[in-house]
Amino acid sequence: MDYPVTIYWSEQDGCYLAEVPDLPGCIADGMTEEEARQHAEESTGRWIKMAEYMGREIPAPSSSNPPTLVPA
Numbered sequence: 001m002d003y004p005v006t007i008y009w010s011e012q013d014g015c016y017l018a019e020v021p022d023l024p025g026c027i028a029d030g031m032t033e034e035e036a037r038q039h040a041e042e043s044t045g046r047w048i049k050m051a052e053y054m055g056r057e058i059p060a061p062s063s064s065n066p067p068t069l070v071p072a
Contacts, residue, residue, distance in 0.1 A: 003061045005040045007033050008070035022059050023047045 007018045016033050018040035020026040028043040030036030051058050 003044055004063050005037060006070060007036050007040075020044050020047070022062050 003020045003022050005018050005020055007016055009015075010017045010029075013029060015029045015031055016036035018028045018030065018036035020040055020043070023044060026040070026043050026047045028036060028039035030039050048058055
């Protein structure tokens with residue numbers, strides 16, 4: 001499943017953050033936009049595996065758009 005990802009620069013963290021809005025708490029970081037996106041894909045997989053393990057519902061993706069970059 002392809003979940004939408006929102007990527008933005010965080011001054012506070014000094015890196016890019018990539019959030020997966022459809023999966024509460026699913027966020028990753030990276031020193032580049034691409035690294036943050038890759039980490040978000042990995043985090044999405046782990047989020048889904050943990051939800052399955054815990055017997056929780058896995059939301060369907062709201063869209064399959066490419067990552068959104070929010071300007072700093």
